[in-house]
Amino acid sequence: MMLKSKDLLGLKDISAEEIEHILETAKTMKYILTTNNKKTPHLQGKSVVTLFYENSTRTRLSFELASKYMSSSSANVSASSSSVSKGETLIDTAKTIDMMGTDVIILRHPMSGAPHLIAKNVNASVINAGDGMNEHPTQALLDMFTIYEKKGSLKGLKVAIIGDIMHSRVARSNIWGMTKLGAEVSVAGPSTLMPVGIEKTGVKVFSTIQEALIDADVVMGLRIQLERQKKGLFPTAREYSKFFGLDNKRLKFAKKDALVLHPGPVNRGLELSTHVVDGDQSCINEQVTNGVAVRMAVLYLLTRRNSGENIN
């Protein structure tokens, strides 16, 4: 099957079938990562450019390696060292990249809707690598893939997302994706960091993490940005970790075999205790590997739309 759109802008607008297809494809891609010779021709002759307006370790490297493992020509544009610093607009920057024969543009941008704006204006496929507070679809896909691998399916699973939901694009993408695949999603965090109307998206909202953790199969911690503290959204890091930090004691509320996920980077001791990060239930390292696999799958499926090849 083919992905319906030339772009991957978010999980809000793709179907459950498309999500499942990406996860299935990622399984094959993950296998490639475990072999000795991490080189396949899937993206040979294709060109992939990452355009990042925000800093990143995992996502950018993950995309870059994913493209290189599949033999594409890849390049990076970092906004701070590009003509963006001379005032060039987003659309002009994207068009310039597009006109050089680029097949895929991967955009990370601090403003929600930025990838949607360029997708309308370029021929290349656009992958959203994180836009403001809106979505981070490949992160949610790798989170779901991690759960898929360990639990077999998302249907009926209790997933608790803990932390700064209001500012989290990871939370949003996961809410869209997981509810589409039949999971029961709960969110918990300080009320000042809980977005208005979130319950209308089908999630349960709790103001203590203990309640959200009860019988959870999956617990996802979100990174707390300390700048939010400066804006008065929570009084201190100490207060946050005291009431909303996930440590082994709190983790006991969840099921014994509950998975602990985090998109990284982790503020050890703040949203997750060091013991939880390094504990047996933590899938954080695996998530990183899965990130490359999922991004390989997405790149493959998007570039394949034009060539009509079949993975089998």
Next chain:
Amino acid sequence: MKTLIKGGFVIDPKSGKNGLFDIIIDKGKIVEIGNDLEFTTGDIVDVTGKYVIPGLVDAHCHLREPGFEYKEDIETGTQSAAVGGFTSIACMPNTNPVIDNESVVKYIINRAKQDGFVNVYPIGSITKGQAGEELSEIGELKFAGAVAVSDDGKPVMKASIMKKALQYASMFDITVISHCEDLDIAEDGYMNEGYQSTVMGLKGIPSAAEEVMVARDLILAEYTNAPIHIAHVSTELSVDLIRNAKKRGVKVTCETCPHYFVLTEDACEGFNTLAKVNPPLRTQKDVDAIIEGLKDGTIDIIATDHAPHHIDEKNVEFASAANGMVGFETALPLVITYLYKTGVLTLEQIVEKMCVNPSKILGLNKGSLEVGKAADITIIDVDEDIIVDTAKFKSKSKNSPFNGYKLKGAIYYTIVNGKFIVREKVLL
């Protein structure tokens, strides 16, 4: 040359006229209104089947001149207004330089005399440079020709300044128009705080930002016993606060704009910057309350808040996009479609809200069809189907979320001071 407007249905609440009447115009004024009028030679315009109303008066628009002529200027703005049936418009002072002194008022009045297609009335600023710190020379502004004062575009954040402005302006019998938005609560949000902003990951502006300042200004107006006009009311609680204040005898009037009773925050879906406006589009509950407020008279006027922006200011990321939409050419058709055809308001009430009341609030001798008054007349067909085509707008800017909308209501003639500015739907 005299003009006879024949066969039209005249609606003029001020004089109580509501029926078939002919009108004779001579030397820019209305000289006769009646039936079987004597008319020998001149221009005969047959408007059978159409409604003849006073020229529309817009109490809130942005003409962008001086300083932002790339978005709009007095010439193109007034052309757009004329096409929309407006014969008198009051322009906000957030220009560059700000209308905070006599010379800018006079500049605008002169430019409008030279190149304007309709009557233009400048609104002066409440504070110098709209900086919110010191009062403008409000007396001088009034005597130079300003019809109101406002810091619109921005709120007057300092309560003490607003209190003094109300006291001072009332002394000169000039209305203070308040843009109510508590910037501390709004905190650089981009759209209404609610379900849509959550789904789109956009920082939201709580409705409380508007309501807190509406409450503040109503209390200050009551305390100083000064008149106040609240601009662009958009929320249910704002309407309720104003309703209550009127019951208490506060000298408050207020306005809303078509987008606040036609659209909700859903119009922003897909990061549609054409729906980005300040105050932001709200929820259905607010739309219903605005309509109720129009019906029960809490909301006195309908203004356009015509806010032109260049395509480069809208064709950007949602957070970066400028706030505002053009409104002259869609206002009356939207009002006819969403308020008249739905039975919310009669045509008489619409004329009150778009002609009579705005004239009253701004102290203009406009808004009615009376012998001896300037012939500012708008003639419309309320049953004609139109499809909004922003590419054909006379405004320099085309930033409207209504492109493609099928509406009822065509403006056939716009007459300003007896001169036909729009004839048979065409701008002359």
